[in-house]
Amino acid sequence: MAKHLIVTQDSDGSSDEVCSWFYRYGVSFKRLNLDSYKIIDRNNDLYSDYFNFDNIDISIPGEKKVNDENFTEKFTSIWYRRPSANLDNMVIDETESGLSEFLLHKIRSNQKSELKELYSYIFNSIQGSVILGNRLETRANKLEILSIASKLGICIPRTKVISTKRQILEFQKEVNNSLITKSIFEPIAAMDDDLKQRHMSYTNELTDSILDKIPNYFSPSLVQEKIEKDFEIRTFIMGEKYYSMAIFSQNNEKTAVDFRRYDLEKPSRNIPFALPEELTVKIKKLLKIIGFNTGSIDIIKGKDGKYYFLEINSVGQFGMVSRPCNYNIEYHIYKYLTRDEEKTS
Structure with a gap:
C-alpha cells in the first residue's frame, strides 16, 4: 500500500504540481480523484498512481478494499485537497434504460445519496499519521465564521x-x-x-x-x-506556516471591489506580505475552533489601519499566492506530507 494519499479532483492543477514533487523524489503515493468515475487503465504510466472507486470490495466488518488498496490500513500522510465528490459524473447509463425522465431523475438522486453514504463510511475509516485538510468539512459557514472571528476580537466589516x-x-x-x-x-x-x-x-x-x-x-x-482599503491580502495556511500576499487591487477600477475581476491587460501588483503577529495568533485560535489546519483566508487592510477578516476557504487556490511571491508552496506541501522521507525507489 502507498504511504501517501492525495484526495482531490482530476481538474485541480495545484494537485498536479504537488504530485510532480513525489515523482521527482521517487516517493510512492496514490491519488484519488473524486470528480471522475471513469475506468482507469492502470497499465498506462500516466495513471499508474491514480485510482478511483471503480472497483470496491468491502466486508462488514472487515477490510475495505478499493482497487486492491486496503483502506483499513494506516497511511503515513493524507492530503484532503478537494474531498468533495462531483457525483454528477457517477450516474447510471441512460442510453438503453428505457426509463422515463422522471424516474431517471429519482434514480440518479438516490444513487448520489448512496455514494455519499459509501464515501463517508470509507473516509471515516482512513487513518494517517500526518493529515492536511479535513475529510468531512470541505467548507465553512460564512456567517458562522464571521461571528466567531468577531468574538475573538478580529475586525470584520x-x-x-x-x-x-x-x-x-x-x-x-x-x-x-x-x-x-x-x-x-x-x-x-x-x-x-x-x-x-x-x-x-x-x-x-x-x-x-x-x-x-x-x-x-x-x-x-x-x-x-x-471598507475603504489600502490593499487586500490572500493568506494560504498550511499547518503552522502562513503564506501571505498583498494585492493592490484598489489601483484599478475593475478590481477595486473584487480582485477576482482580473484585468489581464493591467494586472494588480502582488507582493509577499507578513500578517501582524497579533492577528496571526487570533486566526490560529479561529482555525482551532473550526477544526481547519489549511485553507485560504481573505483580509482587507483598511485605510483606517485596521485588518478586516472577510472569509476562509478550506480548499482555496494557493497557486495565485505561490507563484507571484516565489513561495513554492507546492514543494512545501510535499515536504509537509513526507516529512523529509528518503527516496524509496
Whole structure:
C-alpha cells in the first residue's frame, strides 16, 4: 500500500504540481480523484498512481478494499485537497434504460445519496499519521465564521443579512457609507451549454443605479459595509506556516471591489506580505475552533489601519499566492506530507 494519499479532483492543477514533487523524489503515493468515475487503465504510466472507486470490495466488518488498496490500513500522510465528490459524473447509463425522465431523475438522486453514504463510511475509516485538510468539512459557514472571528476580537466589516429594500437604506444610513453584497454560500460559477461563455458572481457595490432596480422584497442576502482599503491580502495556511500576499487591487477600477475581476491587460501588483503577529495568533485560535489546519483566508487592510477578516476557504487556490511571491508552496506541501522521507525507489 502507498504511504501517501492525495484526495482531490482530476481538474485541480495545484494537485498536479504537488504530485510532480513525489515523482521527482521517487516517493510512492496514490491519488484519488473524486470528480471522475471513469475506468482507469492502470497499465498506462500516466495513471499508474491514480485510482478511483471503480472497483470496491468491502466486508462488514472487515477490510475495505478499493482497487486492491486496503483502506483499513494506516497511511503515513493524507492530503484532503478537494474531498468533495462531483457525483454528477457517477450516474447510471441512460442510453438503453428505457426509463422515463422522471424516474431517471429519482434514480440518479438516490444513487448520489448512496455514494455519499459509501464515501463517508470509507473516509471515516482512513487513518494517517500526518493529515492536511479535513475529510468531512470541505467548507465553512460564512456567517458562522464571521461571528466567531468577531468574538475573538478580529475586525470584520459591519454585516447584516436582510431581505427588504427598506433594510438596505436603513443600514446605509447606519454605517454612513457605501454597502457591498456578496453570496452567503459559494459564488456562482457556471458555463453555458455550448461552453462559450462562463458566468461568475462577484462582490458588488450597491450603487444608486443598482438600488433603483432592487425590488422591495427579495431572498435573504448578505450585505456589508464597504471598507475603504489600502490593499487586500490572500493568506494560504498550511499547518503552522502562513503564506501571505498583498494585492493592490484598489489601483484599478475593475478590481477595486473584487480582485477576482482580473484585468489581464493591467494586472494588480502582488507582493509577499507578513500578517501582524497579533492577528496571526487570533486566526490560529479561529482555525482551532473550526477544526481547519489549511485553507485560504481573505483580509482587507483598511485605510483606517485596521485588518478586516472577510472569509476562509478550506480548499482555496494557493497557486495565485505561490507563484507571484516565489513561495513554492507546492514543494512545501510535499515536504509537509513526507516529512523529509528518503527516496524509496
